[in-house]
Amino acid sequence: MGCEPILEPHRDAVGLTDGLDLTDLPNGAQWNGRIAYLDRDGVLNIGSEDYVNSPEQVVLLPDAGLAVGALRRAGFRICVVTNQSPIGRGHWPSGTLARIHARLRELLLEGDPDAHLDLILHSPYAPWEGAWARKPNPGMLEAGRQLLEAAAKDSNLVGLFIRFDDDWTDRADESGSVMVGDRGVDMGAAFEFGVKAIRCDPSSGLAGVIDKILEGAA
Numbered sequence: 537m538g539c540e541p542i543l544e545p546h547r548d549a550v551g552l553t554d555g556l557d558l559t560d561l562p563n564g565a566q567w568n569g570r571i572a573y574l575d576r577d578g579v580l581n582i583g584s585e586d587y588v589n590s591p592e593q594v595v596l597l598p599d600a601g602l603a604v605g606a607l608r609r610a611g612f613r614i615c616v617v618t619n620q621s622p623i624g625r626g627h628w629p630s631g632t633l634a635r636i637h638a639r640l641r642e643l644l645l646e647g648d649p650d651a652h653l654d655l656i657l658h659s660p661y662a663p664w665e666g667a668w669a670r671k672p673n674p675g676m677l678e679a680g681r682q683l684l685e686a687a688a689k690d691s692n693l694v695g696l697f698i699r700f701d702d703d704w705t706d707r708a709d710e711s712g713s714v715m716v717g718d719r720g721v722d723m724g725a726a727f728e729f730g731v732k733a734i735r736c737d738p739s740s741g742l743a744g745v746i747d748k749i750l751e752g753a754a
C-alpha cells in the first residue's frame with residue numbers, strides 16, 4: 537500500500553466501526569466462523585444496468601430469502617458486499633441506499649424468517665477513484681471479516697481498528713467461507729481476498745448455487 541489514504545467501505549447510516557448487533561443464528565447454533573460474502577444485484581435481487589435506484593425497484597430473485605436462511609441455518613454469517621457507484625457519481629445520496637437495503641432486508645425476511653443479513657457493506661466510490669473498498673479489490677471482505685468477528689465478541693466494537701491490505705496480518709481462516717457473485721469483479725475480489733469464489737447466474741442468483749455451497753460446507 538502506498539501513502540494514499542485507504543478509501544474504506546461504508547455501512548448504511550452508521551460509521552464503519554459503530555456498534556453492530558448480530559441476530560442469533562437459527563436453532564441456537566454457534567457461529568462456526570464461516571462467512572458467506574454475497575454480492576447483491578444478480579445474487580439476492582434482480583440487477584439493472586441503470587442501477588437499483590429506489591426501494592420500489594428492489595425485486596428479489598426466486599427463493600433468495602430461503603437461500604439466505606439456509607446459509608444461516610448451516611452456520612454461516614452473511615456479509616453483503618456491494619459496489620454502489622451511483623453515490624460517488626452523484627446520482628443519489630447514501631440515505632437512498634439505506635432505504636433500498638431496508639426494503640431488501642424486509643423482503644428476504646418475508647421469504648424466510650431466518651434470512652437476516654448480518655452486515656451490509658458498500659463501496660460508494662466511482663470507478664476512477666481506485667478505492668480499496670471497490671471490487672475487484674478486497675477491502676469490503678477484509679472489513680467484513682473484522683467487523684463480524686469483533687461483533688460476535690462485543691457488539692459495541694470498542695477499540696476496533698480495521699486494517700487493510702498488508703497492514704492486516706493476523707488473518708482468519710477463510711477455508712470454510714464463500715464469496716458468491718455474478719460478475720468477474722466479484723470473482724476477482726474473492727481471489728484477492730483468498731476465499732472460495734462461486735459464480736451464479738444473475739437470473740437465478742444465490743438459490744441457483746445454494747446446493748453446491750452447502751455440499752461444499754458439509
Ligand SMILES: [Mg+2]
Nearest residue numbers: 575577578718
Ligand atoms: Mg452483481
